[in-house]
Amino acid sequence: MSVxxxxxxxxxxxxxxxxxxxxxPDETDxxxxxxxxxxxxxxxxxxxxxxxxxxALVAGDGGLLGITTSASSADSAFLQKTIASFLMETGKPxxxxxxxxxxxxxxxxxxxxxxxxxxxxxxxxxxxxxxxxATGAITGICRKNASTGSTSAAVGTLVxxxxxxxxWYWDGKDTVTFYQDGxxxxxxxxxxxxYLPDTTITVSxxxxxxxxxxxxxxVDSFFVAxxxxx
Amino acid sequence: MKITISSGEPGxxxxxxxxxxxxxxxxxxxxxxxxxxxxxxxxLNEGWDSVADKPDEPDKxxxxxxx
Numbered sequence: 001m002s003v004x005x006x007x008x009x010x011x012x013x014x015x016x017x018x019x020x021x022x023x024x025p026d027e028t029d030x031x032x033x034x035x036x037x038x039x040x041x042x043x044x045x046x047x048x049x050x051x052x053x054x055x056a057l058v059a060g061d062g063g064l065l066g067i068t069t070s071a072s073s074a075d076s077a078f079l080q081k082t083i084a085s086f087l088m089e090t091g092k093p094x095x096x097x098x099x100x101x102x103x104x105x106x107x108x109x110x111x112x113x114x115x116x117x118x119x120x121x122x123x124x125x126x127x128x129x130x131x132x133x134a135t136g137a138i139t140g141i142c143r144k145n146a147s148t149g150s151t152s153a154a155v156g157t158l159v160x161x162x163x164x165x166x167x168w169y170w171d172g173k174d175t176v177t178f179y180q181d182g183x184x185x186x187x188x189x190x191x192x193x194x195y196l197p198d199t200t201i202t203v204s205x206x207x208x209x210x211x212x213x214x215x216x217x218x219v220d221s222f223f224v225a226x227x228x229x230x
Numbered sequence: 231m232k233i234t235i236s237s238g239e240p241g242x243x244x245x246x247x248x249x250x251x252x253x254x255x256x257x258x259x260x261x262x263x264x265x266x267x268x269x270x271x272x273x274l275n276e277g278w279d280s281v282a283d284k285p286d287e288p289d290k291x292x293x294x295x296x297x
Contacts, residue, residue, distance in 0.1 A: 042232065043251050048270065050263070051237040072237040074263075082231065118233065118270040 078206030
């Protein structure tokens with residue numbers, strides 16, 4: 001495969017823009033957050049634990065964060081990036097992606113953008129993925145204010161101890177599309193009028209045991225980007 | 231910030247410990263898991279003093295003890 005070379009650079013702004021002659025894409029026209037877990041600072045997160053759990057980097061390729069719960073039924077560990085800094089808006093497309101695995105099914109898993117809340121499995125606002133059954137079925141949820149302002153769609157399934165890529169795309173108009181492993185699985189519409197979260201939300205993920213057994217989630221990475229273009 | 235709620239059945243009383251850099255650890259008790267989560271949410275929104283267990287106040291002197 002040949003490489004396309006642009007030795008003169010690649011601009012993404014009009015010539016009259018201050019960055020019009022900048023030879024690199026303008027990074028400031030988005031609000032983006034990538035975490036590949038080459039490093040981890042607990043103080044960056046609001047961590048809500050039932051039982052005991054200390055999220056920490058684990059050995060392995062790619063930069064990995066490991067979360068292991070304690071071993072009572074309904075023990076849990078959830079991490080939410082502090083401070084919440086993504087506000088969903090019409091006209092501002094937003095992209096979210098994550099890569100993770102869980103040790104065992106029969107584990108409740110949540111991953112996405114949510115309002116900071118001590119009950120991440122049932123938050124008031126967010127666009128996120130939730131799996132609550134032993135089948136590993138994943139639901140994509142878009143929610144504003146409460147469950148009455150909630151819409152959802154089936155996305156796919158988790159496989160135990162196997163990495164998966166989950167992603168969603170808010171088109172800035174009316175639709176959120178949910179993806180698994182690069183494939184569009186489903187979408188929800190009517191978002192702008194009824195379901196778009198109206199408070200700042202943040203990267204949020206974690207697990208809860210469904211039985212008296214410890215569970216482990218291994219997070220490889222996540223990425224969020226919101227357009228600042230008008 | 232780390233909020234640690236003790237394990238138990240959903241209806242069991244819980245203890246909650248809140249730790250963060252630059253603040254003294256705060257603990258409080260709750261009637262059950264839902265109460266613990268609600269109090270933790272209140273602490274996040276309104277400050278941990280609003281939910282922290284207060285030390286027992288010393289008994290007020292009675293009229294008899296004043297004499």
